[in-house]
Structures are given as C-alpha cells and as structure tokens.
Amino acid sequence: MMDKKEFRHIGKPLDRVDALEKVTGKPIYVHDMELPGMLYAKVLHSPYARAKIKSIDTSAAEVLSGVKAILTGKDTSHKIGLYLVDKRIIARDITRYQGEVVAAVAAVDEATAERAISLIKVEYEELPAVLTIDDALEGEILVHEDINELDGGGVFFPQKDSNIASWNKTIVGDVEKAFEEADLVVESKMYLPAAAHTPLETHVAIAEADPYSDKIKIWTSAQSPFAVRQLMAKSFGISEAAIQVIVPSIGGGFGGKAGVHLEPLITLLSKACNGRPVKLKATRREEFNQLPTRAAMRSRIKTGVMKDGKITALKVYYDWDSGAYADYGANVGRTAIYSGAGPYEIPNVEIHSRTLYTNKVFSTAYRGFGHLETHWIIERQMDIIAQKLGMDPYDFRMKNVLKPGKRTISGEIITESTGSPSDCLKAVVEEIDWAGYQSDEERNRQLKTGKVRGKGFALLHKAPSMPTNTATSVIMQMDGDGKVKVLIGAIDMGQGANTVVAQIVAEVLDIPIEDVEVVWGADTDKHPYDWQTVASKFTLMGGNAVIRAANDMLGQMKEVAAQVFRCNVDKLRHKDSHIYHVHHMDKSLPYSKLARGYVYEDGSAIGGIVIGRGSYIADGLTNLDPETGQGLPALSWTYGAHGVDLEVDVETGDIHIFKIASAFDVGRVINRKLIDGQIKGGVVQGLGSAIFEGYIFNEDGQVMNPSFTDYKIPTAMDIPDEMVSIFIENPEFDGPFGARGVAEHPMISVPSVIGNALYDALGINFYELPLSPENVALTIVNNTQKY
Amino acid sequence: MCNHNRKKDCFEYVDSQLPRVPLELVVNGEKVYELIDPTMTLLDFLRNNLKLFGTKEGCGEGECGACTVIMNNKTVNSCLVLAVEAQEADILTIEGLSKGGELSILQQEFIKHDALQCGFCTPGMLMSARALLDRNPDPTVEKIKEGISGNFCRCTGYQSVIDAVLSAAKREREELR
Ligand code: FES
Ligand code: FES
Numbered sequence: 025m026m027d028k029k030e031f032r033h034i035g036k037p038l039d040r041v042d043a044l045e046k047v048t049g050k051p052i053y054v055h056d057m058e059l060p061g062m063l064y065a066k067v068l069h070s071p072y073a074r075a076k077i078k079s080i081d082t083s084a085a086e087v088l089s090g091v092k093a094i095l096t097g098k099d100t101s102h103k104i105g106l107y108l109v110d111k112r113i114i115a116r117d118i119t120r121y122q123g124e125v126v127a128a129v130a131a132v133d134e135a136t137a138e139r140a141i142s143l144i145k146v147e148y149e150e151l152p153a154v155l156t157i158d159d160a161l162e163g164e165i166l167v168h169e170d171i172n173e174l175d176g177g178g179v180f181f182p183q184k185d186s187n188i189a190s191w192n193k194t195i196v197g198d199v200e201k202a203f204e205e206a207d208l209v210v211e212s213k214m215y216l217p218a219a220a221h222t223p224l225e226t227h228v229a230i231a232e233a234d235p236y237s238d239k240i241k242i243w244t245s246a247q248s249p250f251a252v253r254q255l256m257a258k259s260f261g262i263s264e265a266a267i268q269v270i271v272p273s274i275g276g277g278f279g280g281k282a283g284v285h286l287e288p289l290i291t292l293l294s295k296a297c298n299g300r301p302v303k304l305k306a307t308r309r310e311e312f313n314q315l316p317t318r319a320a321m322r323s324r325i326k327t328g329v330m331k332d333g334k335i336t337a338l339k340v341y342y343d344w345d346s347g348a349y350a351d352y353g354a355n356v357g358r359t360a361i362y363s364g365a366g367p368y369e370i371p372n373v374e375i376h377s378r379t380l381y382t383n384k385v386f387s388t389a390y391r392g393f394g395h396l397e398t399h400w401i402i403e404r405q406m407d408i409i410a411q412k413l414g415m416d417p418y419d420f421r422m423k424n425v426l427k428p429g430k431r432t433i434s435g436e437i438i439t440e441s442t443g444s445p446s447d448c449l450k451a452v453v454e455e456i457d458w459a460g461y462q463s464d465e466e467r468n469r470q471l472k473t474g475k476v477r478g479k480g481f482a483l484l485h486k487a488p489s490m491p492t493n494t495a496t497s498v499i500m501q502m503d504g505d506g507k508v509k510v511l512i513g514a515i516d517m518g519q520g521a522n523t524v525v526a527q528i529v530a531e532v533l534d535i536p537i538e539d540v541e542v543v544w545g546a547d548t549d550k551h552p553y554d555w556q557t558v559a560s561k562f563t564l565m566g567g568n569a570v571i572r573a574a575n576d577m578l579g580q581m582k583e584v585a586a587q588v589f590r591c592n593v594d595k596l597r598h599k600d601s602h603i604y605h606v607h608h609m610d611k612s613l614p615y616s617k618l619a620r621g622y623v624y625e626d627g628s629a630i631g632g633i634v635i636g637r638g639s640y641i642a643d644g645l646t647n648l649d650p651e652t653g654q655g656l657p658a659l660s661w662t663y664g665a666h667g668v669d670l671e672v673d674v675e676t677g678d679i680h681i682f683k684i685a686s687a688f689d690v691g692r693v694i695n696r697k698l699i700d701g702q703i704k705g706g707v708v709q710g711l712g713s714a715i716f717e718g719y720i721f722n723e724d725g726q727v728m729n730p731s732f733t734d735y736k737i738p739t740a741m742d743i744p745d746e747m748v749s750i751f752i753e754n755p756e757f758d759g760p761f762g763a764r765g766v767a768e769h770p771m772i773s774v775p776s777v778i779g780n781a782l783y784d785a786l787g788i789n790f791y792e793l794p795l796s797p798e799n800v801a802l803t804i805v806n807n808t809q810k811y
Numbered sequence: 812m813c814n815h816n817r818k819k820d821c822f823e824y825v826d827s828q829l830p831r832v833p834l835e836l837v838v839n840g841e842k843v844y845e846l847i848d849p850t851m852t853l854l855d856f857l858r859n860n861l862k863l864f865g866t867k868e869g870c871g872e873g874e875c876g877a878c879t880v881i882m883n884n885k886t887v888n889s890c891l892v893l894a895v896e897a898q899e900a901d902i903l904t905i906e907g908l909s910k911g912g913e914l915s916i917l918q919q920e921f922i923k924h925d926a927l928q929c930g931f932c933t934p935g936m937l938m939s940a941r942a943l944l945d946r947n948p949d950p951t952v953e954k955i956k957e958g959i960s961g962n963f964c965r966c967t968g969y970q971s972v973i974d975a976v977l978s979a980a981k982r983e984r985e986e987l988r
Contacts, residue, residue: 039925044914045930049906051930052864276928308871517928518966704967708970732870739959740956740960747968
C-alpha cells in the first residue's frame with residue numbers, strides 16, 4: 025500500500041463536482057421537465073386494502089374533452105416484478121392494497137386528467153384482508169391466490185398455498201443442543217414499523233412509446249436505469265435495446281427509486297396516446313400510499329451464552345410485513361440470513377427470514393436494506409444479554425466479534441482485508457467515554473431531576489446485497505487537449521459517485537481534477553452498463569472499473585509513445601499529464617500529443633483516439649444453499665459502530681442527544697468531505713427511524729399518516745449537538761486504493777444505539793420502534809407502575 | 812392540504828379557467844407584469860409562467876420548505892402563497908441569489924462545506940439561510956437551526972448546512988462591511 029501523502033487527489037476533501045450547479049438552482053430533475061406535446065397522467069387508487077373489482081365504468085371520463093387515454097386492468101395483462109413477477113401494472117379483478125393503481129388517465133393537463141379520474145366509476149366488493157403478520161402466517165386468506173406459480177429462481181423460496189413470498193434460512197450446527205448446554209438462554213420479541221424513504225423529490229417519470237414499434241424512451245427519477253430497461257423488456261417481451269432510459273438529476277433515492285415503478289404504466293399510456301410523451305408525477309400522498317416503503321418487521325430471537333460471555337447459539341425468526349408485492353422485499357428478507365446475526369462469530373445458528381405478503385402498501389429497499397431492521401434486533405439483544413450476564417456490553421461484544429480467521433454465519437472466512445469491527449467499536453466507546461452502565465443509585469439520583477443521562481453503543485456490518493454476477497463498467501475518452509470525459513452507468517443522487525470517479529481518474533492518470541468531467545445524466549443508450557445504483561457497491565466496483573479504464577488509456581498512450589521514442593513500452597512511465605522515458609526524462613510527451621494519435625513533423629500520424637474501457641464483475645459469489653444458507657454472498661463487508669451520549673426527559677419522553685460518534689472501517693478515505701456527509705446524513709436518517717418515523721395503519725389497512733403533516737422526519741432542530749465521524753483505514757485488498765463502500769451504513773444501528781443508551785439511562789429495555797416521546801414516556805410510566 | 816388552485820391530490824398547476832387578473836411584481840430585480848389565473852400559487856407562477864425551475868416542490872402543502880422564496884425580505888412557502896398575494900412584492904428566488912457569474916458568499920460556503928447532496932432541498936435551504944442572515948448577521952447555532960427548521964433535507968443531516976451558514980455569516984460580516 026502506498027503511503028497516503030503520495031496521493032494527489034485521493035483522500036482530499038474536494039468539492040463535489042456538481043456543487044456549482046446545485047447552489048445556483050440549475051440542475052434539471054424530471055420534476056422540472058416539459059416536452060413538446062407532453063400529456064399529463066393521473067391515477068385512480070383502490071380505497072380498500074383488498075377488494076374485488078366488479079366493474080369499471082369509464083364512459084363519462086372518455087367523453088371529457090382533453091382526455092387522450094384511459095387504461096384499466098383489462099387493457100394490460102403484463103406483470104412485472106424485480107425478483108418475483110407478481111404485480112400487474114394496473115390491478116385487474118382484485119386490488120391488494122389501499123393505494124394500488126386501478127385506472128390511469130392521460131390528458132392535456134392535470135386538471136382534465138384529475139377530472140376524468142373523478143368520473144371513473146368502480147364497483148368494488150370489499151374483501152377481508154391480510155393486515156397483520158399473524159394473519160399472513162395463518163394463511164387463511166391468500167394475498168396472491170397464484171403464489172404457487174411464482175418462480176424464485178433458486179434464490180427466493182415462495183411457499184405453496186401461503187402468504188410467504190420467500191422463506192430463506194440459515195442452519196449451521198445444532199442450536200437446540202447448544203441451547204441445552206448453554207449457561208444462559210435469553211429470548212426477546214422485538215418490532216419495528218414500516219417507514220418511508222421520503223426523498224424530497226417524489227417519484228416521477230415521462231415516457232414516449234412508439235405505437236408502431238417496440239421503441240420506448242423514458243426519463244425517470246430512477247436509481248437504476250438499466251434495471252428499469254431490463255425489467256420492462258422482460259415484462260413487455262421486447263428487446264432491451266428497444267428501451268432507452270434517461271436519468272437526469274434525481275432528488276434523493278435511498279433505495280425507494282431502485283427497481284421499476286411508474287415507468288411501465290406511463291409507457292402504456294403513451295402508447296395509447298399514439299406515442300405522445302406522458303408525464304406522471306407522484307404527489308407526496310402517493311409517495312406514502314402508492315409507492316413502496318420499508319417493511320415492518322417482527323422478530324423472535326433466542327440466544328444461548330456461556331458464563332464467560334461466549335455466544336454458542338442463536339435462533340431468530342425475522343418476519344417481514346412486506347405488503348402486497350414482493351418487489352425488493354424478498355431480497356431484504358434474504359439479506360437477513362447472511363447478515364442477520366451481526367458481526368459476530370456464532371457456532372450454532374438458525375435463522376428463518378420470511379417475507380410475507382400482506383394487504384398493505386408494498387415494501388422495497390431502503391438504505392442498507394434489511395440491516396437497520398435486523399440490527400435493531402441483534403444489537404438490542406446483545407445489550408440485554410450483557411445485562412443478564414452482568415457483563416459490560418463492550419467486553420461482551422469484543423468476546424464474540426468477528427476477527428480474521430473466523431467464519432460468518434454463511435461460512436465465509438473473514439480476513440485482514442475485511443476490516444475490523446473491533447477497531448470501530450473501540451473508537452466510539454472511547455469517544456463517548458464509556459465507563460460501564462451507570463448504577464441504580466446514580467440513575468435514581470438523576471431521576472429526581474426529571475432528566476437522566478445515558479450512554480450506549482452498537483456495532484454494525486453490511487455487505488452489498490446483490491446478484492452473484494453484478495457488474496458495472498466505464499468508458500472514457502480523451503479530448504485533444506488531454507482532458508478526459510468519463511461515462512458511467514451509475515447515478516449520482518447525492519452520494520457523490522461522480523466526484524469519487526473524477527478523483528480516481530485524476531489520480532490514476534495523474535492529471536488535475538479540473539481535467540476530468542464525469543458526464544452527468546445516465547442514458548442507457550449512451551452510457552455503459554451498471555447493474556443498479558444501490559448497495560453501496562459503486563466505490564468498490566465502479567472504482568475498480570475506473571482504474572482499469574484509466575490504465576487502459578495509459579497503455580494506449582504508452583504504446584504510441586514507445587514508437588515515437590523507439591523504446592519498449594515497459595520503459596515508459598507517466599506523470600503530471602505526460603508519458604516519459606524512465607531513463608531519459610527529456611523524452612516526454614504530453615497526453616494532448618497522444619490523445620488523437622501522434623503527428624510527426626512531416627504530418628504523418630500514428631496511433632488513434634484514446635478511449636479507455638473498464639469493467640468489474642463481482643466474481644466468486646455464489647447463491648446461498650436453500651437449506652443451510654451457506655455460500656459466498658458478500659463481495660466486501662464494511663464494519664462500523666455508533667456510540668451515543670444522550671439525556672431523556674422522564675416526564676415527556678423527549679430524547680436530547682449530546683453526542684453521537686460513528687466509526688467506519690472505510691479502508692481508505694477517498695473524499696473526507698463527501699464521506700463525512702454520508703455519515704452525518706445517514707445518522708440523522710437513522711434517528712428518523714429511531715425516534716420519529718413509522719407508518720400508522722387503521723384496522724382497514726389504510727395509511728393514517730400519508731403526509732409530512734402526520735409523518736414527521738427530522739429537521740435541523742432534531743439533530744444531535746455534536747456528530748463525530750471517525751474513519752478507520754484497514755485497507756480492502758480489492759478496493760480502489762483500499763476503499764470500501766459506506767453510503768448506506770451510517771443509518772444502520774442508529775435505532776439500536778438509542779435503545780441501548782435508553783437502557784443505561786432508565787434501566788428499561790425498549791423492544792419497539794419508534795422511540796418517540798409518547799412511546800418512551802408511556803413505557804416509563806408502565807415500568808414504574810410495576811415497582 | 813393547500814387547495815388554492817388544486818383539486819384533491821393534484822400536484823401540478825391546474826388552471827381554474829377564471830378570468831385573468833393582472834399581476835405586477837419584481838422577481839430577482841426584474842419587473843414582471845402578467846395576466847394570470849387568480850387561483851395560481853406563487854410557486855406555480857414562478858415555475859409555469861416565469862420558467863424559473865430552481866424553486867422546487869416537495870409536498871405542495873407547506874411542510875417541506877423546498878419551495879421557499881424570499882418575499883419582501885421574509886421567507887414564504889411559495890406553494891402556500893397565491894400569486895396575487897405577491898402583488899407589488901419583491902421576490903427573490905435561487906436564480907437571483909448571485910449575479911454576474913459570481914457566486915454569493917453563502918453559495919460558496921454551501922459548496923465548501925458540502926451542504927448539499929441530491930440538491931433538491933438546496934434552493935429552499937439557501938433562501939431560508941439568506942433571509943436568516945439578512946435579519947441576523949451573527950446568528951448562533953441555535954438560531955441557524957431555527958432558521959432552517961422549516962426546510963426538510965433528507966440527505967445531509969443538516970450539520971454541513973449549519974456549518975456553511977455559520978461561516979458565511981462570519982465572512983459576510985468581515986467582507987461586506
Ligand atoms: S412544496 Fe411548499 S412546503 Fe413543500
Ligand atoms: S440535499 Fe437532498 S434533500 Fe437536501
């Protein structure tokens with residue numbers, strides 16, 4: 025590994041490359057787009073969680089002037105789905121959640137479309153619905169009657185005649201025997217509600233679909249243009265090449281804009297309107313009600329430990345209230361079986377993760393999917409066990425934490441290259457001055473003041489959850505003046521991919537950062553392939569692809585320079601935008617003299633246009649064994665930990681956070697400023713899940729808080745007094761300059777750390793999120809009554 | 812939910828078909844005169860009529876602050892203000908925050924502190940920060956938090972925004988004396 029100070033751009037806190045546009049209000053989001061001849065779409069939603077559609081009468085809407093097309097379920101037989109193909113583009117015969125699309129209209133303006141929607145008459149027969157995890161498991165009512173026809177492709181396991189979209193498991197060793205032999209067995213039941221991503225820009229898409237051919241052109245606020253293309257091609261039975269997906273600036277994603285959402289529907293509408301472009305922009309209410317969420321989850325967990333603190337057995341059920349369609353939810357469930365034990369070594373493990381269909385708004389990926397949820401369970405349970413053992417929770421974790429040479433629960437061997445969770449934990453525990461749980465005496469003394477201080481910490485780990493053949497690629501071309509234009513297929517939605525790419529290109533080519541331009545706005549017709557911008561995979565995968573592309577360029581330039589200097593290629597080096605001869609430094613050519621071929625004095629030319637190409641595939645990953653969950657699911661783990669120092673108002677339940685310290689083993693900091701932003705942003709988003717957020721459903725399965733008035737996210741007033749980011753740099757051997765991904769991780773374990781600190785403060789264990797003032801105050805009251 | 816001009820669940824501007832009314836105001840230092848739909852919001856007027864797309868819409872109901880503009884030296888959620896209420900008003904939007912190809916100090920500090928990620932909240936955030944510094948050139952952290960508390964940001968966690976405003980305040984006091 026090179027020493028840090030040898031780098032020209034890596035590790036520098038460079039400004040993000042798109043900052044100038046963003047502070048001047050220049051970027052164009054799909055929200056802002058207008059196309060000639062564009063029509064506007066509106067949709068009609070099911071008011072019921074589950075209902076039979078008996079009839080739809082569109083006659084009054086059809087005759088309204090300005091209405092160009094009306095579609096209902098009978099107009100389309102296409103089904104779509106990310107992993108399990110289970111969703112109709114428009115509901116037909118039956119609706120499966122309140123908010124599901126039942127009809128759609130395209131008209132000359134939104135007013136007309138809206139008026140047309142109000143003229144559509146639907147006769148429903150309301151049906152009993154599956155609204156709880158227990159309803160779903162009972163399986164008396166099936167959300168999908170045709171579940172037996174679903175194909176999980178050996179990765180997901182839909183269960184016959186049930187509401188289980190996928191049942192994934194890990195079974196290692198013999199848990200039952202280990203429980204018998206354990207000194208202590210601790211069982212808990214925990215829960216967290218569904219949550220919303222709430223990107224500030226709601227989902228929006230425009231489609232232009234040629235009625236005379238397969239050609240489709242889409243502008244969308246998607247994280248995954250190539251996935252949109254692939255899934256639509258599959259659904260419509262057409263070639264991927266026929267579909268062009270363009271993503272300009274996007275106003276936040278957080279997983280909610282991964283996969284495919286509004287695009288197929290507006291494509292059908294555009295086709296029905298003779299190919300005129302049709303725009304559909306979700307309202308904030310639709311963002312909550314129609315578009316997907318993070319699933320609620322209930323867990324039963326049982327852990328066996330020995331007196332010395334060694335964990336010998338873990339048995340967990342993770343039951344995901346995943347809503348009406350599987351979407352990403354099935355993969356969220358799958359993630360739990362290889363990462364749902366936390367970063368610990370446990371010899372006997374049984375994990376059952378069941379993605380359940382219910383008649384609620386469906387769920388999808390949400391920043392670090394599966395991990396915030398499972399870590400809420402695991403990291404709370406770790407503290408509860410430590411309490412029962414009378415052991416310091418720090419020592420207890422250190423006793424069990426993964427180290428090089430140990431195995432993860434899916435059988436993967438951890439190496440030095442994986443990084444160090446212990447380093448992260450140690451760093452945060454020092455930062456918050458942890459000195460063990462406070463005594464009851466100390467607690468009671470503070471209780472009299474009405475405010476109690478508490479500290480806590482929690483570990484976390486995550487690896488990208490992705491198909492075994494996930495790939496990404498880069499193309500870059502050098503201009504005549506030696507500047508470089510880079511094309512990537514990933515989307516920079518604020519996480520800073522484009523800036524990181526520019527830094528890596530500039531570093532490898534040793535050119536000024538200003539000489540690199542990462543071409544904004546992914547376009548599947550022009551940009552090279554990227555699987556999806558999810559999973560914090562791009563720094564590692566894209567970074568490596570970029571290094572390869574830059575080296576490809578250097579190789580091409582050296583080949584030409586070798587001819588000019590009449591030397592062997594291996595005698596050539598590069599530095600500061602020049603190729604030079606290692607022995608004869610005066611023999612040197614600037615990139616600009618090679619970028620478009622080299623021209624001799626007599627005018628004759630050799631070489632050609634310098635175009636670099638690089639790709640990276642996650643090789644060596646395997647599917648997990650359906651019965652035991654063993655295999656190689658993880659390309660690269662990133663470890664982290666949070667520590668918190670807070671105060672809780674015993675009367676109101678209000679939590680005031682003095683300090684939250686977050687440490688991540690990022691391998692190598694590529695851009696300190698950007699990574700710091702990822703951490704602080706993620707931590708605050710995690711505080712949202714910890715303290716504020718959660719869907720509220722009524723007994724009919726209707727969302728009761730589908731607006732920012734009723735669904736509160738953190739504001740500037742709610743952030744901790746101090747947020748400290750700590751970067752640990754144990755290099756990832758395959759990472760670009762040793763770096764790992766960390767964009768999602770900061771959100772993980774934030775709820776757990778708050779829960780753990782609340783125990784320290786109050787001596788009360790919390791099992792349910794959110795830890796809202798009402799819930800905290802109520803729990804305090806219930807617990808004090810017991811005494 | 813605001814329903815000045817909006818049908819239930821309508822997110823885009825919807826023409827009421829009522830007789831037009833004259834509107835005269837100043838936007839980013841330029842005089843504007845137009846005949847407009849009296850039910851139109853200021854946000855829709857800026858985006859639809861003036862094609863100033865920098866001001867964003869995140870909720871349309873006065874909760875998120877993405878649509879914040881400065882009207883007569885005060886911030887307003889332009890999704891909640893009728894355009895006709897801005898009669899004779901002086902409006903400042905993100906497009907008017909800097910002139911002549913040079914960024915304002917506040918914008919420079921937003922870049923320096925990386926006070927933005929996806930950028931969707933940024934125009935509104937900048938306008939709230941601008942108005943805050945106009946009324947209080949030396950705000951405390953607490954005052955800054957209050958000043959931007961009406962602007963949701965799902966990306967940054969606000970700390971970098973607060974840092975940017977703090978150091979912009981300092982620079983403005985030093986440099987714009
Ligand atoms: S769009 Fe005006 S406050 Fe959200
Ligand atoms: S930068 Fe994305 S919402 Fe603030």
